[in-house]
Amino acid sequence: MINMKNTKIIKNLFLDLLGKINRNIDDFLHDENEESIHKIRTTSRRIEVLTLFEKNSKK
Structure with missing residues (x-):
């Protein structure tokens, strides 16, 4: 069973990855597909x- 600590770690890793993608997305797509x-x-x-x-909401 997945506990809340593992879920939180996975979510934070996913958000970190999204942040890195956002910072480099122009390089990945070379501004060819703005949509x-x-x-x-x-x-x-x-x-x-x-x-x-x-x-x-948890506070």
């Missing part, structure tokens, strides 16, 4: 907002 860049960044921001909301 894809926008979709990925928007999705990442939604995840970050949900994570912040979750952290604040």
Whole structure:
């Protein structure tokens, strides 16, 4: 069974990876597909907002 500590670690690793992708996304896609860049960044921001909301609701 997955415990909350492992879930938190996995979520943090995933968010860290998304942050790294966001920082380098222009290099990956070479500005050829701006719509894809926008979709990925928007999705990442939604995840970050949900994570912040979750952290604040636990306080």
